[in-house]
Amino acid sequence: MRGFYEDVAFRTNVVAKKTSLHLQHGLERFDVTPEQWSVLNVVDQKAPISQRHIAAFTEKDAPTVNRIIDVLIRKNLMTKAIDAQDRRITSLALSTEGKQKVQLIRNVVEETCTHFYRGIADTELEVYLDILARIENNLE
Template sequence: MRDFYDGITFRMNVVAKKASLGLQHGLKRYDVTPEQWSVLNVVNHRAPISQRHVAELVEKDAPTVNRIMDVLVRKNLIVKIVDEKDRRVTLLSLSMEGKQKVQMIRNVVEMTCVQFYKGIPDAELGVFFDILMRIENNLE
């Protein structure tokens, strides 16, 4: 049984690396990393949103998200606005350029996912997702 578990763990790591590299390759022409994309995607769906909330949703620590945000601000993809209700909070939204880039990237991500999941029925992907969530819960 030990070899079986070792094989699954090894294969999960290999697939995760290949998926990350595949996504990275697709995003390269937009000068965006997978980590930056995860932040852009969350801001796109939840704006205006606090940096702390972004960090929770992308499951990264605050300093890492802060560095990513600084890069995205320099690239003119994200804008920071002070919250009117609580001036200690900075809210994040996409800039006009960020909105345009997110739309282009969304297409690349969707094409990449189609390639990743080619030949696998949605029902099987649903079971796979459920199993992944249970494994993640076991790790917490």
């Protein structure tokens, strides 16, 4: 068993890096990074949404999310609206261009994931997700 846990940790890290790199290459044609995609995806599913909630859903810190949002607004992929009753509250949503781009990106992400999980049954992926959740819980 010596080295077994280290091997598992190493393989997990290698697969995570390869997955991220593969996704990054798929997103390049859209001028979007995987980090930007994670924010766009959350906003697409949860809009209108606050920056604080985006940070929670993406598990990123507030300054990182703020930088990503600024870039996405400059790229005309997101819009920011200030609450009429409470000017401290800002709601974020996808712009029309953002909605179109998200759908194109989602298609690429789905194709990429289909490639990643080729030959693996859904039941096996469910077990894998359960194991990952337990490992993540142990890390908390």
